[in-house]
Amino acid sequence: xxxxxxxxxFYGVALWAAVTLNFVLPRMMPGNxxxxxxxxxxxxxxxxxxxxxxxAFGLNVHQTLFQQYLSYLGQLVRGNMxxxxxxxxxxxxxxxxxxxxxxxxxxxxxxxxxxxxGTLAGIxxxxxxxxxxxxxxxxxxxxxxxxxxxxxxxxxxxxxAYRAGWFPLGEAYSGxxxxxxxxxxxxxxxxxxxPAFTIVFTSIGGWLLSMRNNMITTMGQDxxxxxxxxxxxxxxxxxxxxxxxxxxxxxxxxxxxxxFIVSGALLTEIVFSYPxxxxxxxxxxxxxxxxxxxxxxxxxxxAVLFANFVVDLLYVRLDPRVRNE
Amino acid sequence: xSQEELLKVEGxxxxxxGPPDVEAVHHxxxxxxxxEIFGLAGESGCGKTTLIAALTRLLPDxxxxxxxxxxxxxxDWLHMTPPEVDAWRWQKISLVSQSAMNSLNPVISVGDQxxxxxxxxxxxxxxxxxxxxxxxxxxxxxxxPKHVHSFAHELSGGMRQRVxxxxxxxxxxxxxxxxxxxxxxxxxVQAQIIHQVRSLQERLGFSVIFVTHDMSLLLSIADRMAIMxxxxxxxxxxxxxxxxxxxxxxxxxxxxSFPSVFEKKSRVGxxxxxxxxxxxxxxxxxxxxxxxxLSVCDVAVPxxxxxxxxxxxxxxxxxxxxxxxxxxxx
Ligand SMILES: Nc1ncnc2c1ncn2[C@@H]1O[C@H](COP(=O)(O)OP(=O)(O)O)[C@@H](O)[C@H]1O
Ligand SMILES: [Mg+2]
Numbered sequence: 001x002x003x004x005x006x007x008x009x010f011y012g013v014a015l016w017a018a019v020t021l022n023f024v025l026p027r028m029m030p031g032n033x034x035x036x037x038x039x040x041x042x043x044x045x046x047x048x049x050x051x052x053x054x055x056a057f058g059l060n061v062h063q064t065l066f067q068q069y070l071s072y073l074g075q076l077v078r079g080n081m082x083x084x085x086x087x088x089x090x091x092x093x094x095x096x097x098x099x100x101x102x103x104x105x106x107x108x109x110x111x112x113x114x115x116x117x118g119t120l121a122g123i124x125x126x127x128x129x130x131x132x133x134x135x136x137x138x139x140x141x142x143x144x145x146x147x148x149x150x151x152x153x154x155x156x157x158x159x160x161a162y163r164a165g166w167f168p169l170g171e172a173y174s175g176x177x178x179x180x181x182x183x184x185x186x187x188x189x190x191x192x193x194x195p196a197f198t199i200v201f202t203s204i205g206g207w208l209l210s211m212r213n214n215m216i217t218t219m220g221q222d223x224x225x226x227x228x229x230x231x232x233x234x235x236x237x238x239x240x241x242x243x244x245x246x247x248x249x250x251x252x253x254x255x256x257x258x259x260f261i262v263s264g265a266l267l268t269e270i271v272f273s274y275p276x277x278x279x280x281x282x283x284x285x286x287x288x289x290x291x292x293x294x295x296x297x298x299x300x301x302x303a304v305l306f307a308n309f310v311v312d313l314l315y316v317r318l319d320p321r322v323r324n325e
Numbered sequence: 326x327s328q329e330e331l332l333k334v335e336g337x338x339x340x341x342x343g344p345p346d347v348e349a350v351h352h353x354x355x356x357x358x359x360x361e362i363f364g365l366a367g368e369s370g371c372g373k374t375t376l377i378a379a380l381t382r383l384l385p386d387x388x389x390x391x392x393x394x395x396x397x398x399x400x401d402w403l404h405m406t407p408p409e410v411d412a413w414r415w416q417k418i419s420l421v422s423q424s425a426m427n428s429l430n431p432v433i434s435v436g437d438q439x440x441x442x443x444x445x446x447x448x449x450x451x452x453x454x455x456x457x458x459x460x461x462x463x464x465x466x467x468x469x470p471k472h473v474h475s476f477a478h479e480l481s482g483g484m485r486q487r488v489x490x491x492x493x494x495x496x497x498x499x500x501x502x503x504x505x506x507x508x509x510x511x512x513x514v515q516a517q518i519i520h521q522v523r524s525l526q527e528r529l530g531f532s533v534i535f536v537t538h539d540m541s542l543l544l545s546i547a548d549r550m551a552i553m554x555x556x557x558x559x560x561x562x563x564x565x566x567x568x569x570x571x572x573x574x575x576x577x578x579x580x581x582s583f584p585s586v587f588e589k590k591s592r593v594g595x596x597x598x599x600x601x602x603x604x605x606x607x608x609x610x611x612x613x614x615x616x617x618x619l620s621v622c623d624v625a626v627p628x629x630x631x632x633x634x635x636x637x638x639x640x641x642x643x644x645x646x647x648x649x650x651x652x653x654x655x
Contacts, residue, residue: 222427226420226422226489228383229381229415229422230441231411231412231414231415241433245430320478321432
């Protein structure tokens with residue numbers, strides 16, 4: 001319990017730091033974001049609207065920095081992150097809310113699949129060290145992991161979607177309206193499969209290799225020898241004694257990659273015109289859409305923290321040693 | 326000794342394949358009777374753990390028995406198939422390994438690990454009964470039974486060692502092999518555990534092979550013992566014989582060189598270091614460090630001599646017929 005309390009406190013502070021940084025950074029950049037906004041909107045929107053917008057986003061130039069900070073926090077608590085310039089007049093929160101599910105679906109699924117398959121392959125590879133699987137899998141997947149992603153994704157798109165026509169050329173769904181209704185899932189899967197495959201294919205090697213190494217180290221431990229000596233079924237030794245311990249060092253890496261799900265595999269979303277957060281971030285940067293950029297970056301920071309928190313909680317279940325710390 | 330023989334090792338040699346190849350055990354022969362504590366002593370690196378690994382059929386992949394036989398409970402132990410060995414091990418022969426400190430899986434509870442052993446061999450045991458048995462086993466080694474739910478890191482070194490002993494006794498084996506079970510512990514705990522082993526052994530009647538490099542410890546608990554040097558058994562005899570008539574200069578050196586758990590002696594020590602096991606010295610393997618070395622020791626491998634009717638035997642030129650006739654060891 002002490003451990004969990006400490007974690008909650010830690011992540012609370014980290015969250016506050018992320019939120020504050022998100023406020024401070026744009027104000028430290030050369031040029032006032034407010035001026036940039038004003039310049040962009042001049043003549044297109046009436047001054048009163050601009051003024052209201054600036055206040056809404058806490059960019060009121062007549063306030064002290066501290067007052068701005070307070071109203072920024074106040075707005076944030078109410079879920080207000082300003083208005084997107086790119087998608088004007090849509091609020092940033094709404095743009096993000098539309099993009100987030102797609103990223104979670106594609107990158108989330110791909111990351112988790114890659115972690116599980118890679119870990120499993122690492123376990124099997126190490127357990128049957130020198131066997132047929134071990135003699136090709138680590139090599140092959142190290143190779144695929146060293147492919148430049150952009151190049152590989154383009155090739156996959158070209159051959160499997162454009163030439164063979166097995167997959168759509170991009171987008172996340174058919175038609176003009178997105179729907180997460182059950183009946184629409186086959187269509188979603190159809191659109192997700194190829195980009196997800198490119199991610200899994202190029203990231204699985206890392207999980208495989210690190211799990212294999214951890215397993216080999218763990219299998220040299222005395223408790224493995226004892227488990228074998230006791231005559232336990234192989235599977236039990238492999239999973240409950242070896243893999244259970246070998247996976248622990250990988251949990252941190254898994255937490256990080258879960259956090260980065262939200263930042264979206266930027267390249268994936270660009271190559272496959274996939275309407276997720278990575279794609280949104282690109283739009284924001286190209287259009288100097290500061291509110292959207294800030295909102296996206298904040299969401300990424302929060303997601304990284306949240307994923308780490310969840311994995312920390314999971315870790316307590318996996319490793320009894322941290323419970324008594 | 327007229328007791329029934331439980332284990333008989335004859336001419337056992339074990340090689341680790343390299344490079345370089347190391348013959349870690351060379352022509353070892355001895356037997357273990359039912360209900361006795363058999364000691365195995367020797368400096369670190371002399372092949373004790375290797376011999377134990379061969380006896381428990383737990384040699385690492387690069388190690389193999391190259392000669393000899395092991396008869397265990399009437400069976401040809403070295404020729405049993407791996408599934409047969411898996412079935413017998415722990416039922417009939419169990420192990421408390423050298424690094425018992427690290428022999429517990431850190432992420433599952435002590436009870437789970439004891440229950441694992443029980444269920445692996447007696448799959449029809451109801452779960453509850455297996456857990457009760459685990460608690461009873463802990464009680465037997467004087468660990469609070471509530472520790473079935475503890476994890477390794479929550480136990481002291483001495484407690485972990487007791488847990489390992491409880492685990493080894495889970496299926497009431499005929500033979501428990503203990504490889505330096507107390508080396509990592511402080512002296513007081515060490516004495517308690519030795520005492521524990523002794524009294525359990527008297528109560529339950531299993532045989533023990535007790536491996537240590539502490540000669541005086543062995544002289545206080547073993548019924549019979551073998552002394553190993555550079556992969557060979559150089560002397561074997563009862564405690565009484567070795568206590569009073571240790572024959573091999575190496576044995577005598579060992580007895581003088583180790584401070585005891587029970588009494589503080591000053592270390593005399595054997596000069597020099599153990600020889601390379603890759604290329605053991607010609608002649609008697611101990612001749613380079615022997616205070617009573619004869620000229621024959623440099624070139625001729627000593628035959629084993631039986632010194633009394635109780636099976637006290639030694640591998641040393643001092644006791645060979647020629648040497649006795651020449652009287653040259655005086
Ligand atoms: N797995 C192994 N591979 C190669 N050589 C080994 C291996 N294990 C032990 N040895 C060597 O075998 C010899 C005997 O080692 P060991 O049986 O552990 O001795 P002890 O238990 O008496 O200290 C040593 O020279 C050691 O270096
Ligand atoms: Mg050893």
